[in-house]
Amino acid sequence: MKKILVTEDSATMRGLIVSTLEAMERFEIIEAGNGFEALRALPREKVDLIITDINMPDINGLELVNFCRSNPLYQATPLIIISTEGSEHDREKGLALGANAYLVKPFLPQDLQQLVQELIS
Amino acid sequence: MSRQPTQEYLAEAEELLERLGQDLALLGESIDADEADPDLVNSIFRDAHSLKGLSGMFGFDDIAELSHHLETLLDHFRLGKIALNAILYDALFETVEGLGLLVREKALNPQTRMDISSYVSRIDKLMQSQKDENATSLASLSLDPALLKVLTEYEEHRLQENLNRGSLLLLVHALFELESFDTDLSALTRELKQAGEVISTLPGVSNDNPTCLAFRILFASKVPLENLQAQAGLAPYEFEIVSQERHGMLEPAAPVPPPALTPRQDPPKDKIALATQPIADELSLRSLSQSVRVDIGKLNVLMNLVGELGLARGHIAQLADTLTQAGIPQARDLDKAVHVLERRLGELQKAVMDVRMVPVRQLFDKMTRIVRRMAHEMGKKVELATYGADTEFDKLIAEDLADPMMHIIRNALDHGLESSVERLSLGKPEVGRIEMRATQRGNHVVLEIIDDGRGIDPQVLQAKGIEKGLINPEAQVSRQDLFALLFHPGFSTRDQVSEYSGRGVGMDVVKNNIAAMSGIIDIESTPGQGTQIALTLPITLAIIKALVVRIQQRDYAIPLTSVLETLLLEPGMIRSIEGRQVMSLRGSTLPLLHLNQIFQFDQTTSTAGEYVVVVGFVDRRIGLIVEALHGQQDVVIKSLGESLSFVQGIAGAADLGNQKTVLVLDIGNLVSATLHKDGGLNV
Numbered sequence: 001m002k003k004i005l006v007t008e009d010s011a012t013m014r015g016l017i018v019s020t021l022e023a024m025e026r027f028e029i030i031e032a033g034n035g036f037e038a039l040r041a042l043p044r045e046k047v048d049l050i051i052t053d054i055n056m057p058d059i060n061g062l063e064l065v066n067f068c069r070s071n072p073l074y075q076a077t078p079l080i081i082i083s084t085e086g087s088e089h090d091r092e093k094g095l096a097l098g099a100n101a102y103l104v105k106p107f108l109p110q111d112l113q114q115l116v117q118e119l120i121s
Numbered sequence: 122m123s124r125q126p127t128q129e130y131l132a133e134a135e136e137l138l139e140r141l142g143q144d145l146a147l148l149g150e151s152i153d154a155d156e157a158d159p160d161l162v163n164s165i166f167r168d169a170h171s172l173k174g175l176s177g178m179f180g181f182d183d184i185a186e187l188s189h190h191l192e193t194l195l196d197h198f199r200l201g202k203i204a205l206n207a208i209l210y211d212a213l214f215e216t217v218e219g220l221g222l223l224v225r226e227k228a229l230n231p232q233t234r235m236d237i238s239s240y241v242s243r244i245d246k247l248m249q250s251q252k253d254e255n256a257t258s259l260a261s262l263s264l265d266p267a268l269l270k271v272l273t274e275y276e277e278h279r280l281q282e283n284l285n286r287g288s289l290l291l292l293v294h295a296l297f298e299l300e301s302f303d304t305d306l307s308a309l310t311r312e313l314k315q316a317g318e319v320i321s322t323l324p325g326v327s328n329d330n331p332t333c334l335a336f337r338i339l340f341a342s343k344v345p346l347e348n349l350q351a352q353a354g355l356a357p358y359e360f361e362i363v364s365q366e367r368h369g370m371l372e373p374a375a376p377v378p379p380p381a382l383t384p385r386q387d388p389p390k391d392k393i394a395l396a397t398q399p400i401a402d403e404l405s406l407r408s409l410s411q412s413v414r415v416d417i418g419k420l421n422v423l424m425n426l427v428g429e430l431g432l433a434r435g436h437i438a439q440l441a442d443t444l445t446q447a448g449i450p451q452a453r454d455l456d457k458a459v460h461v462l463e464r465r466l467g468e469l470q471k472a473v474m475d476v477r478m479v480p481v482r483q484l485f486d487k488m489t490r491i492v493r494r495m496a497h498e499m500g501k502k503v504e505l506a507t508y509g510a511d512t513e514f515d516k517l518i519a520e521d522l523a524d525p526m527m528h529i530i531r532n533a534l535d536h537g538l539e540s541s542v543e544r545l546s547l548g549k550p551e552v553g554r555i556e557m558r559a560t561q562r563g564n565h566v567v568l569e570i571i572d573d574g575r576g577i578d579p580q581v582l583q584a585k586g587i588e589k590g591l592i593n594p595e596a597q598v599s600r601q602d603l604f605a606l607l608f609h610p611g612f613s614t615r616d617q618v619s620e621y622s623g624r625g626v627g628m629d630v631v632k633n634n635i636a637a638m639s640g641i642i643d644i645e646s647t648p649g650q651g652t653q654i655a656l657t658l659p660i661t662l663a664i665i666k667a668l669v670v671r672i673q674q675r676d677y678a679i680p681l682t683s684v685l686e687t688l689l690l691e692p693g694m695i696r697s698i699e700g701r702q703v704m705s706l707r708g709s710t711l712p713l714l715h716l717n718q719i720f721q722f723d724q725t726t727s728t729a730g731e732y733v734v735v736v737g738f739v740d741r742r743i744g745l746i747v748e749a750l751h752g753q754q755d756v757v758i759k760s761l762g763e764s765l766s767f768v769q770g771i772a773g774a775a776d777l778g779n780q781k782t783v784l785v786l787d788i789g790n791l792v793s794a795t796l797h798k799d800g801g802l803n804v
Contacts, residue, residue, distance in 0.1 A: 010171050012133040016178055036303040039324055039334060043299060054273070055170050058310075059322055066271040067324040084174045086193060089274040097270060106177030106185070 002120055003045055005030045007038040007052040007064065008082070013105075017051065017082075020109040021116065035059025039067065042074060049120050051080045054090050062094055069098035078119035082107075127231055130179045132414045134224045137172045141165060141217045143482065145210075146489045152210055159199075159279055159318055166195040166275070172220065184223045187237045190244045191216045197248060200278045211497055212247055214490055216240050264292075264363045268323065268339070276321045276339075283318065283341035290364035291346070293338040295357075302334050310338070312354040317342040339363075417516055420477055427470050431755040432776060434462055470755075474661055477517070481559040481568070482510035484519050488530055488557060495534050502541055502552040503534065509559035514566045515661040518638055522568075522658070525634045529570050529654050530555065532628075537574030537652055547649070549573070561660070565682065565738075568656040577646040579603040586612065604644040605793070608632040639680065639772055641738060641789045657738060667775065667785065669751035670734060672716045676783045678756055678775050683788040685735040685742060687750060694733075704733065704744060711735065713744045714795045719770050736788045743795045745786075756785070770794070 004027045008014040011033070018029050030045050032038040034056055041047070050068065054061035061081055068074035081094040084105045091102050101115050144165045151157040169192040176184035194212070197203045219240050226233045272280065283290060293313065297305040306322070313319055320339040342349060346362065349355050438459050444452040485507045496503045538544075538553035545551055556571040582603045586592040591609060592602075606612050610629040635642045640658040659665075659682060667678035668687075694704045695713065702713040713733065730746035737743055756775035761768065772787035 010133060010175055012129045013171075013175055013178065015129065035324070036306075039302070040299070055167055057164070057167065059324060060273055062271050062273055063321065063323050066267075067326075071326045073326075084170060084177070085189065086196070087170075087274075093270060093273070105174040106180075 001026065001028045002048040003028045003030055004049045004051060004116070004120075005032060005038060005041055005045065005047040007032040007035065007050070007056070007061070009034050009053060009056045013053070017112065020112050023109070024113055024116070027116075027120075035061075035064050038064055042068075047074075047077060049078050049080070049116060050074075051082065051116075053082045054087065054094060055083075062090060062097060065094055065097045065099050080115060080119065127179060127227065130175065130181075131224065131228050133175060134172060134184070136414065137168045137175075138217060138221050138224060139483070141168050141172075142221075142490060143486050144168070145214055145217060146486045148205070148213075149210060149489070149493070152205055152207060157205055160314075162195075162199045163275060166192065166199050169195050181223075181227060181231075183234050183237055184220060184227070187216065187220055187223065187240055190241050191220070194244045194247060196275075199275055201282060203247065207497075209247060211493065212243055214493060216244065218490065218494075264290075268292075268337070271323055272321055272339075279318065279320045279341075280339065283320070284364065288317070288341040288343065288364065289346065289362070291340045291342055291349075292361040292363055293336075293340050294359040294361065295336045295338065296330070296333050297336065299332050299334055302336075306336060308354070309358065312352065313338065313340055316344050316349060316352070415476075417477075417520075420473070420516075423473050424477070427466070427473050428755065431466055431470070434459065434466055435754065435777075437462070477515050477661065478513040479516045479519050480510060481512045481514065481519070481566070482507075484522060484526060485510050485557055485559075487523055488526055491527055492530060492534060492555060495531065499534065500540075501534065501538055503538060504552045504554045505557075506554065507557045507559075509561075512559040512561050512566055513660075514658065518658055518661070521634065521638055522656070525631045525656070526568070526570070528628075528631050530557075533570060533572040533574065533652065537572040537576075539575055562657075565657050566660055568658065569653055570656075571651065571653045573651040576648040576651050577604070577607075577644070578648040579646075582606050601643075602796075604646065607644060608642070636787065636789055639787065639789060641741075641792075665756060666753055667756045668734065668753050669777065669783065670732075670745075670747040671749040671751065672745075672747050674748075676751065676777075676781070677716075678754075678777075678783050678785045679734060679736060679745070680772070680785065680788060681753055683736045683738065685737065688733045688735065688744075690730055690733050690746070706735070706744075711742060711744045712795050713746055714791060715746050716770075719791065719794060737792045738789075741792055741796060743792050745791070 004021055006014055006017050006021070006029060008017060014031055014033070018031060021027055021029050030041050030047065032041050035058055038050075038052065039059070050064075052061040052064050065079060065081065068077060068079060079099045079101075081091065081099045081102045082105060083091045083094070083102060091104075094102060100119055103112060103115065144161055147161055148157055148165065169188055173185050173188040173192050176182075176188060191213070194203070194209075194216075198205065198209065203209060219237065223235055223237070226235060269277070280290070293309070295306070295309055310319055310322070318341045320341060323337045323339070325335045325337065346360060349360065441452060441455045441459050444455060489505055489507070492503060492505050533555055538555070539547065539549070541551045544553065554573045556569070558567075558569040558571070560567050560569075579600055583592070583598060586598070586603070586606045587594050589612060591606060591612060592598050607628045608631075612629075632642050635656055635658070638658055640656055643655045643657070644652065645655075646652040659680075666681040668681055668684050669676055669678050671677075688706075695702050696704065698710075702715075703710050704713060705711070711733075715730070730748060732747050732750055733744040734747055734750075735742055735744050754777060756777070761771065761773055765771075770787050770791050772785045772790075774782050775785050776782055
């Protein structure tokens with residue numbers, strides 16, 4: 001079973017993403033509530049896809065993207081960043097750092113599922 | 122994704138709004154100051170941002186739109202495009218309140234849509250007043266250009282800001298073990314924040330040590346590098362200067378590989394493997410959230426169950442006693458088991474109680490918001506101070522207290538504090554002051570609301586009381602009793618009293634609300650100097666220890682928190698002064714109360730009292746004459762219900778566990794009734 005790491009500091013938002021992914025019934029979902037937890041999870045779980053929110057305390061999504069892209073272990077792992085309307089600047093940066101795709105909140109469950117489908121197969 | 126249940130949404134939205142309110146209150150302290158704490162500002166922005174994202178996902182477009190506007194406004198503010206002043210601050214507060222209103226509406230009916238145009242147009246107007254950004258090129262920094270790419274817009278702005286200010290910019294290099302990096306990094310960040318501003322934290326890999334994470338922290342220092350290096354907690358780290366001052370030249374430095382530092386307190390490797398492996402496994406990534414939001418109703422159920430368990434334990438203990446007396450050999454073991462049960466139950470009760478506790482801060486924050494808004498509306502200048510905001514009390518009390526507190530504060534603002542002009546002409550500081558203080562005293566929390574306004578003149582109260590026929594013109598009425606007049610329903614009418622004394626708006630309602638929580642309200646005032654109102658409230662209402670007594674052949678429970686002592690009644694102790702029974706207690710006179718004076722029992726069954734239970738709070742004490750003391754017990758107070766709420770002197774009913782229900786006396790009420798008798802009052 002392929003593993004997806006979901007990094008999002010809002011528990012409700014994370015719950016929504018996780019349940020959307022679980023509905024696809026073919027992934028194991030690893031949850032992280034902040035950048036620290038993601039950094040901890042990455043070496044332990046061999047993740048096949050990373051989904052991260054940008055706006056998080058301490059270590060933000062961009063820093064996480066940079067970390068993955070500068071580390072040979074995660075350089076090739078597909079990465080989706082989640083931003084909101086109005087944060088175009090940060091979204092551009094995320095893509096420039098090597099994120100593969102982005103989603104803008106609010107998004108439809110199908111959008112997320114489709115994106116995951118494309119990136120993971 | 123609006124198919125999801127909205128309960129989670131509401132809980133998180135409420136949490137975000139609550140934190141926004143608290144953080145905004147903190148932000149208020151830096152109005153008109155040079156700069157607000159960047160961390161605080163960013164946290165406020167992030168919460169508005171989260172609310173927007175969350176609301177959009179649940180299809181609450183109006184909340185999403187308003188929080189979008191709030192976010193944009195905050196974004197301008199955090200990026201330095203708008204200065205923090207009272208107008209911006211009020212707009213932020215009111216928008217957060219508006220959002221709170223919207224969220225509460227959704228709780229009642231998710232389909233409702235509200236008109237948010239007034240909020241939005243206000244924000245738009247503020248945004249037009251933005252100032253121009255003066256830019257100094259970030260390219261002049263001797264900073265790895267790759268590093269710039271990682272900074273969010275806000276981080277870039279903070280970097281810029283510090284650059285313009287000429288702060289010393291540093292990259293701090295640190296290497297931490299994977300297993301403990303979060304605590305180590307937090308410790309380092311904490312240390313750094315005392316000396317400046319952490320702009321960004323960049324995790325990276327260590328080339329030499331795969332079990333380590335390398336961090337580069339972009340840091341704007343307020344102190345010289347030597348001072349940082351002299352700090353013990355910062356000694357193990359390497360500092361790299363990146364600000365232009367020192368380097369001068371424009372050539373960007375080559376990317377610096379993370380230095381191979383030895384992590385602090387690095388135990389031998391073999392021990393790490395042994396000691397940390399199991400812990401790492403226990404740290405499941407699935408249990409992330411540190412806190413759970415629980416409906417207060419569920420906690421009440423839990424609390425009631427603990428109470429009922431206590432009653433069951435009491436019953437078992439009685440049975441154990443009976444068995445011991447009957448000489449049954451196993452009785453001693455049973456007795457021991459009962460004691461263990463008792464101890465554990467006590468712990469359980471305390472644990473459940475702790476869960477219900479909330480800091481007074483939440484209530485203070487609400488009040489702060491109200492004061493700011495009202496002061497703005499009334500055009501009065503007021504400085505607000507709070508003390509003891511970390512004092513904790515029962516969530517239910519906190520909820521029920523909001524309205525009475527608001528009443529008191531509104532009175533203080535509206536009638537207590539003079540206008541700026543009047544204050545200046547009286548030689549007072551132009552800005553009025555309202556203080557909210559919370560202190561814990563034993564099982565009670567005392568909340569004080571103190572203003573430095575015009576105060577209340579007891580003589581005006583006396584004249585008014587006589588005019589209203591509430592006090593006897595000849596009677597010597599104490600100062601306390603005169604202030605107590607303010608709580609009399611017949612005493613105050615809005616217009617008249619505000620003219621005379623400046624106060625009296627619905628204070629009888631406030632008093633009743635406080636009494637319903639077994640609380641007491643006191644007023645003290647000095648004309649011209651201000652008024653202090655003190656609310657004394659029990660820390661919790663749910664389970665109380667009670668003294669069970671017998672009065673007129675019926676059992677009653679008295680909350681143990683209001684029992685000061687019990688005395689054996691001996692012949693000749695009771696004296697009569699002006700037709701009232703009193704006794705001497707260590708040199709002072711203690712008024713006595715027979716319950717039938719209040720409850721008007723059938724006089725023929727009256728029996729003599731055997732004991733005096735001294736009840737009350739501090740200097741407001743009375744002696745209650747009872748026939749017998751039945752010992753103390755944990756009881757769960759249940760309300761008598763709306764229809765019996767008019768009954769004075771009874772706080773509720775409690776189950777004693779042996780299928781017996783007793784009434785719980787409302788001591789605050791009985792004490793007031795007894796002490797105020799001589800003024801001809803029956804408050």
